[in-house]
Amino acid sequence: MKLYDVTELALRNLRESVLRNSLTTVGISVGVASLVAMLSLGIGLQQLAGRRLQKSGLFDTIIVTSRRDLRGFDREQEQNGPAPADSPVLNEEARAKLAQLPNVREAYPDIRFVTELRYDDKPHLTMVAGLPASAKSNDAFDGMQGSFFSNDDAPQAIILKSFAEELLGRTPKQGEAEPGVAELAKPLLGKSFILRYAERTSPNSLSGSGNASDNLAAMASAYSVISKEMTVTIVGVSELNPDTMRGQAGARVYLPLKLAEGMHVMQPSDLRNASSQGAGEATYSTVSVRVNNASKVGDVEAAIKKLGFNTFSITDATKSLRQFFAILDLFLGIFGSLALAVASIGIVNTLVMAILERRREIGIMKAIGASDSDVKGLFFAEAGAMGVFGGVLGVALGWTIGQLINFGTNVYLKRHQFPSEKVWLVPWWLVGGAIAFSIIVSLLSGLYPASRAARLDPVQALRYE
Amino acid sequence: MSSQSMIQLQDVCRHYSMGDTLIPAVDGISLEISTGEFVALLGSSGSGKSSLLNLMAGLDRATSGCVVVQGSNLVELSREALAKHRLKTVGMVFQSFNLIPSMNLLENVELPLRFAEIDRNQREMMAQKALERVGLGKRIRHRPSELSGGEQQRASLARALINQPRILLADEPTGNLDSKTGTEIMGLIREFNQTLGTTIVMVTHERAIAERYAQRMIFLADGKLVGDQVNSGIEK
Ligand SMILES: Nc1ncnc2c1ncn2[C@@H]1O[C@H](COP(=O)(O)OP(=O)(O)OP(=O)(O)O)[C@@H](O)[C@H]1O
Ligand SMILES: [Mg+2]
Numbered sequence: 001m002k003l004y005d006v007t008e009l010a011l012r013n014l015r016e017s018v019l020r021n022s023l024t025t026v027g028i029s030v031g032v033a034s035l036v037a038m039l040s041l042g043i044g045l046q047q048l049a050g051r052r053l054q055k056s057g058l059f060d061t062i063i064v065t066s067r068r069d070l071r072g073f074d075r076e077q078e079q080n081g082p083a084p085a086d087s088p089v090l091n092e093e094a095r096a097k098l099a100q101l102p103n104v105r106e107a108y109p110d111i112r113f114v115t116e117l118r119y120d121d122k123p124h125l126t127m128v129a130g131l132p133a134s135a136k137s138n139d140a141f142d143g144m145q146g147s148f149f150s151n152d153d154a155p156q157a158i159i160l161k162s163f164a165e166e167l168l169g170r171t172p173k174q175g176e177a178e179p180g181v182a183e184l185a186k187p188l189l190g191k192s193f194i195l196r197y198a199e200r201t202s203p204n205s206l207s208g209s210g211n212a213s214d215n216l217a218a219m220a221s222a223y224s225v226i227s228k229e230m231t232v233t234i235v236g237v238s239e240l241n242p243d244t245m246r247g248q249a250g251a252r253v254y255l256p257l258k259l260a261e262g263m264h265v266m267q268p269s270d271l272r273n274a275s276s277q278g279a280g281e282a283t284y285s286t287v288s289v290r291v292n293n294a295s296k297v298g299d300v301e302a303a304i305k306k307l308g309f310n311t312f313s314i315t316d317a318t319k320s321l322r323q324f325f326a327i328l329d330l331f332l333g334i335f336g337s338l339a340l341a342v343a344s345i346g347i348v349n350t351l352v353m354a355i356l357e358r359r360r361e362i363g364i365m366k367a368i369g370a371s372d373s374d375v376k377g378l379f380f381a382e383a384g385a386m387g388v389f390g391g392v393l394g395v396a397l398g399w400t401i402g403q404l405i406n407f408g409t410n411v412y413l414k415r416h417q418f419p420s421e422k423v424w425l426v427p428w429w430l431v432g433g434a435i436a437f438s439i440i441v442s443l444l445s446g447l448y449p450a451s452r453a454a455r456l457d458p459v460q461a462l463r464y465e
Numbered sequence: 466m467s468s469q470s471m472i473q474l475q476d477v478c479r480h481y482s483m484g485d486t487l488i489p490a491v492d493g494i495s496l497e498i499s500t501g502e503f504v505a506l507l508g509s510s511g512s513g514k515s516s517l518l519n520l521m522a523g524l525d526r527a528t529s530g531c532v533v534v535q536g537s538n539l540v541e542l543s544r545e546a547l548a549k550h551r552l553k554t555v556g557m558v559f560q561s562f563n564l565i566p567s568m569n570l571l572e573n574v575e576l577p578l579r580f581a582e583i584d585r586n587q588r589e590m591m592a593q594k595a596l597e598r599v600g601l602g603k604r605i606r607h608r609p610s611e612l613s614g615g616e617q618q619r620a621s622l623a624r625a626l627i628n629q630p631r632i633l634l635a636d637e638p639t640g641n642l643d644s645k646t647g648t649e650i651m652g653l654i655r656e657f658n659q660t661l662g663t664t665i666v667m668v669t670h671e672r673a674i675a676e677r678y679a680q681r682m683i684f685l686a687d688g689k690l691v692g693d694q695v696n697s698g699i700e701k
Contacts, residue, residue: 001579001580001582002579002582004585005579009579012567012568013567016567360563361565361567363563364563364564364565365565365576365580366524366548366551367522367524367551367557367559367563368551368552368556368557368576368577368580368624368625369548369549369551369552369553369577369580369581369628370548370552370580371544371545371548371549371552371580372544372545372548373545374548374580458524459519459524459525462524462559462563
């Protein structure tokens with residue numbers, strides 16, 4: 001029989017006992033749906049975790065310091081590398097060089113200082129840090145109230161929730177419920193505070209015009225320090241700290257990086273440099289280097305070390321994470337397949353029932369000339385068709401369940417003021433794979449019933465009234 | 466084997482074993498049926514008529530002996546070749562019509578053409594013509610359950626002959642019909658025998674029918690051939 005005829009006959013046979021066959025098909029689709037559900041949950045969680053890690057900047061950031069600052073806490077490294085005194089200075093030129101290294105996304109100086117700011121005429125002492133424009137995508141800001149800096153040198157600030165509490169004088173007592181970020185942000189957004197800081201200036205910039213000898217003298221005296229004030233507007237209040245790598249010691253007020261750089265705030269390293277070398281040029285205590293891909297951290301670190309700097313990074317945790325998820329996916333897949341295995345027994349059962357029921361019909365077909373392979377093909381095609389329908393239906397069902405779970409999770413997250421997340425992801429290969437798997441399982445289930453139908457003795461079948 | 470011979474049986478046995486006992490349904494039958502002959506197989510119930518017919522049809526295999534149809538020994542054929550034999554060389558009709566209830570008449574008659582892998586567009590036309598020939602041209606979209614017994618048997622005749630077989634094997638084709646309808650069916654069978662030259666082997670236990678239509682009558686008892694006579698009183 002031609003394939004087209006086999007298919008047509010199989011489909012009409014399926015339609016003849018539509019209830020039983022649809023129930024079997026629903027059984028398959030539930031199996032496929034559970035497989036799709038399990039695997040896409042695994043994939044969704046994996047991608048979620050990956051996204052989190054990527055955004056946290058924990059695993060793609062290298063902190064670079066000059067060896068000159070080494071206080072000998074890492075003797076081993078000191079012995080391997082050049083002597084601290086020979087290590088290059090970590091200045092703008094060095095930063096540019098770091099940014100040029102392969103696989104480096106950006107390199108920015110780490111500017112932070114402790115200073116006083118006045119809000120509502122009350123003084124507060126805090127750590128202030130510069131934040132590069134790329135930090136906008138940091139997931140710490142996903143649930144932020146207000147907005148990110150309008151540009152990279154605007155006189156704007158993002159403050160942490162804890163600092164907002166301090167500014168408003170609302171530090172919660174023990175046992176008291178913490179106020180929400182939104183509540184704290186409302187009276188603060190758009191308000192300004194005055195930042196007081198010590199600016200380090202070269203003497204010649206003070207005198208304006210001077211001759212060469214004056215400049216030399218200025219170099220010798222390094223720099224002078226003057227007190228400055230700046231009015232800064234609060235644009236954002238964040239619950240989470242973007243400065244994860246520094247933990248509790250992190251800053252609580254953030255300024256745009258360019259703005260912070262332009263302020264030339266006196267740094268502790270300036271003092272050291274001034275005493276040892278007397279260089280007037282600004283140096284950075286640390287530079288953060290962000291890498292394109294967490295897996296490249298090792299290579300980039302090695303390259304930076306070659307330049308003579310000291311590096312610090314958290315070892316690539318994504319590898320063990322990937323391993324964990326591979327195992328998780330395997331188990332989820334096995335559980336998902338279990339339902340499909342049960343469904344395949346359903347197919348066998350339905351087809352064996354169909355053989356008993358259609359004994360006579362099979363006998364007739366053989367009497368009028370159907371070969372064994374015709375009969376076999378017919379039952380095989382019925383199993384395959386149930387696999388196709390079950391697979392498509394199952395993927396649709398799994399997808400719908402996934403959408404519902406996504407929706408439910410996001411309602412929950414929103415209620416707890418977390419940003420929405422996609423915990424459920426159905427990639428195209430899974431759609432195709434699940435349908436193919438369903439067809440294969442169905443065909444395998446059809447194997448026994450089909451050959452049993454083909455072996456049926458027509459004389460017996462026709463005798464049967 | 467003469468060129469006139471269509472079916473040759475030589476010492477054919479079909480034994481069923483039921484536990485310890487052996488039931489000789491067909492027990493050493495030898496006979497020869499010529500091309501275009503109209504033969505009736507007669508005998509009491511359980512004498513082995515149907516068993517013998519199934520052996521000629523290739524639905525069943527002989528325990529021993531030779532069943533040669535159109536030059537090929539069915540005993541030696543593969544299952545696949547036997548299916549081909551049933552499809553092309555013989556057509557069968559049964560007492561209980563055996564149409565497929567879920568298909569309408571056109572689809573039922575078309576079914577052997579599907580197995581023969583005839584083109585779709587040709588199939589419908591051929592089935593339509595075959596049904597017209599047995600007087601059912603207006604009922605082609607009806608299912609078997611919507612037809613009378615006589616009409617169902619006509620449809621099953623159309624199906625048996627759709628692949629233009631050289632032999633028609635009929636197992637009590639009028640057994641479920643009243644005598645008037647039975648006569649109509651027998652008329653059709655005779656027509657096929659005379660116009661197409663189809664060889665007919667018909668099982669019946671009604672001697673009257675055999676005498677009226679068959680050229681030759683073969684009598685069976687307990688699986689053995691007990692009589693073989695040319696019918697002289699055949700009606701023209
Ligand atoms: N599958 C079988 N197993 C055992 N015995 C069988 C089987 N099929 C047929 N027989 C026996 O073979 C014998 C001949 O049966 P068969 O059907 O050929 O008779 P018949 O002449 O066609 O009878 P009827 O006129 O009632 O149709 C019977 O005794 C029957 O019981
Ligand atoms: Mg019989």
